[in-house]
Amino acid sequence: MRPWEVALAAGARLGEGPTWDASARRLIWVDILASRVHTFDPATGRRTVLATEQHVGAAKPRAGGGLVVNLRDGVACYDADGALSWLHREVVPGRRGNDAGVAPDGSLWAGTMRYDEAPGGGTLIRVAPDGRATPQLTGVTVSNGIGWSPDGGRMYYIDSPTRRVDVFDVGPDGEVAGRRPFVTVEEGAGFPDGLTVDAAGCVWVALWDGAALRRYAPDGRLDRVVDLPVRRPTACAFGGRGLTDLYVTSASEGVAPGGAAGALLVLPAAGEGLPQPAFAG
Template identity: 70%
Template structure:
């Protein structure tokens, strides 16, 4: 890898946070209370916990494929599993919050809204068009299906003022935006960005303190930042083709962590595929709320 212009090219200072062979690394999230990064390997059914200050790593096996894991308000994790949404207590005890078994379908990306609800996506293993959903799961487990016909439910993020929700259904190659109502619901879906002219497919994303959207591009080997108006204003190339998601972490939320996948990748050509990467000092992130359940 060669150093490049930070405005366009491989970012100087790219580091390997965790050298790993994750099949499908996904969903990095900073836990400010525990001061650690939470991320998952979906196909290996593992939740990874990483403390960048000490280098300590912990792996929590799950009984099912796990699409996302997010911190809870009172400790522990909420997880988006194959058969629904579950809870891990701080002592490791597991229980289902909402179980909904649909053969051939699994949980995928998820995010916590400013009001503490979990927005959880699903997809078919065969990626059948319209076979997935996007649902809002309340702290008590009550769920509302917001989008009933999603193909690969992926990136989610809210604007700094909480008035806009951004969403990616990966095969559409779009980033859509909704208006958030007072009750936390959404209306007025429209296309913010059409990425069809760019390499790869938008996957996971995060929103920074300036309200810009950072999206990881599957088979695109890059992170791309878009302004709140949908204008591409920055590209950061990566030494892996399958970047899956990104999130700001560290004490000042200035380090951008990137999850990657090695499924379908030649490891000889991409030895870092599956590792957790980090771009120190790339910007400023927003504090992510914990799940209120």
Template identity: 70%
Template sequence: MRPTAEVAVREPAELGEGPTWDPAAGRLIWVDILSSRIHTYDPSSGRRTVMATEQHVGAAKPRAGGGLVVNLRDGVGLYDRDGAFCWLARDPVPGRRGNDAAVAPDGALWAGTMRYDEREAGGSLSRIGPDGGVAVVPDAVTVSNGTGWSPDGRLMYYIDSPTRRIDVFDVEGEHIRNRRTFAVVEPGAGWPDGLTVDAEGCVWTALWDGAAVRRYTPDGRLDLIVDLPVRRPTSCAFGGPDLADLYVSSARTGLLAPHPLSGSLLVLADAGRGVPEVPFAG
């Protein structure tokens, strides 16, 4: 049966992004980038929290020892359990901010950036180790978005949204090699944004300005499109106790007449099975 979208959290987020399931706390974490807020939601109780950050926040992920690692405007920082903050890798660049990020199977953070004006080749993709060591991927990046890994950890999928492509790399230890095209989103269907990989190795991506999420098989074949009641879905992640529900963040920024649900967190119940997310090791 084709899954259908329901509202998990009704919220007028300007730029909702980066849903992430935190299994230790039994909650979903996501951010509102332009409002500088980190949201959490416990689907079993309905409990929600909202935490303000001092800068635009592109992503927030759980840490192995508790707290969060965050991809901010000026770099990557850490929040402890008690809310204390420190910088892990600070690299301020005028006109640039952190965007989507993901934790690799080895516990490192892969963090992307972009220019506010989306200038071509103005962004970056970097691997940040638990000790704060930074390795920048040399490929040109404009709007760094979705990043995810195959269930066996041997492949890394990646989206630079203006290319309209989902690319794939071979993973060799801490390095990625052999970038190639996995799938292409055709003009008029929206722009690929955030992604997640399920337990079958299928790649799901949210389509900005496409009002849908798509699933691609491991060989890059499009096999499912789920329409959404929001024009600008931004990212998706499996969550819930069984990792069976697909949560989708969305945005209302830039829309002259946003849908009443624009900015809300949506859920596609029993859409598949996710892969447990690894917490940041730092």
């Protein structure tokens, strides 16, 4: 019996960044190249779509309602009524926002990449709730998956062309240090893209061009491989009642027409996820 189901036959060009919004009991995800933020309530089937004025790499819930979004030209907030305001605007021609994550302290860690994927053209910044932005990494190429261990003491991070998931130590102030490889994905298995960390501290990684998810134990041991019906899965997140269902976004861009490419998939009862903090700004 296959472990996955098609939750939505969305046909997304570049579906990305699923996040469970616990307060609204819905999944938030984006279609980057279509400039759309989607929400999906699996209990009722209700869906919403928000058109953004720029390509949107990630969207996360805010503690006070609304969304924080990683756009082409920086990080902005949507209020509950749809009004947009910029938190951190940094216009760099040829560059856009990509994946992002909310740290346990409520700050947003937002990555960028060049459209042409030029080596070293991307960054990772930390945006505090008051909008103060501090660079964390420069010289990255495709800033992608980011997540924290259950105790908050580790941060996992992917710069996709390196084929690595790296790990950092997190200090009491939320700053990171001690970057080192956690796992390396071998040639031919695809590129690591988005990730999520489960309640057992295991790291789930979506493999772009690898048609699979991998689950790595906290010591880096490969624990599980799940084959998927899409060549380009992009990211994953636990959601639903009890945070036991694993949702997976995917891309149809660059894939032959037909099949499930671009769908939102779900792996029911795949494990137990961690509650994701909302952006505190």
